[in-house]
Amino acid sequence: MTKTLFNLLWTFTKIGSVSFGGGYAMLPLLERELIDKRSWVTKEQILDYYAIGQSTPGIIAVNVSTFIGWQRAGWVGALAATLGFVLPSLVIITILAGVLTWSGDVPTVQHALAGVRVAVAALVLSTVIKFYTGAVKNKRGLGIFALTLGLSFFLGLSPFLLVLGGGFFGLILFSGPAGEEGKK
């Protein structure tokens, strides 16, 4: 049991330290580490976990790690896999955040960060466009998108409230067999 847990922890630490971006970017790594090398899960299982991981709250990569850990060794397995996955982030980000905080007053660093913000603005905008095509498939979806955007940006309404509102309107507006209605 201890060996299984250590294995889970170590495997997910490795995955967490080489996967950039999480989410689907992690899929090829999971395939190599968990299917090819260890035969812990099947490809179908991983894809199932992704489907659920996306349709539940929380970070997708964490949800998938939790699933695989649970399937290998129950509760403690879920904990071991998830902690393993976040461990590299904790170390790397703490070091970088420390360096940035420490060097934040240097004028060159400030100019560089102002430029970085411009790049981040462009990256976020392109992410929104990419997500938009996947999430907004009809006029009702467009309505929910536009309303949430406006209420958040102009009125500063709480994102918690707006997420609940989105789910609520989804239940009301997309009545009937969910799959078919959603495609219209």
Place this chain on the structure above:
Amino acid sequence: MIYLELYWEFFKIGLFAVGGGLATLPFLYALSATTGWFTPAQLADMIAVSESTPGAIGINMATFAGFTTAGVFGGVVATLGLITPSLFIIVFIARGLEAFRENTLVQRGFLGLRPAAVGLIAAAGLGIMQLALVRPGAESWTQFLYLPQTGVFVVLFWAIRKFSIHPVVFILIGAVAGVVLGF
């Protein structure tokens, strides 16, 4: 106590943030407004670092935000807070995998939830664009935008859409442009 507050705030975010990548961004934006733990400008730096390093973006941002708020232990606490709801929700769902996926109420709820989640990220994105490109307190429309920044923004946006290379490349280009052009 700051650590308990951090844990609780990030626990809530883990419970409500749906979708990948930048799903936690709107919540962090709201958190910066209500608590003043970090500024929107620091938030933009967090995105840059989080997209340029290994690990899930949401986790990286939580560690960074927690660190900025309350040091090394703050980063740990925020990250643990963010993943706690996942552990409970996933382990609970793992028992009834198929039933959850095929539940029509869940499916319908998500048809509304996803557009709302993208709307929230779009609003946070507009906030960052404002921060990076708009001159605060501009007196006329001609002064509204920082022109060099806007030029770099347009070029980078075009390049991001055109070439599928790692975000760290664009972030580095932005940093160099910032130093050379003196943003």
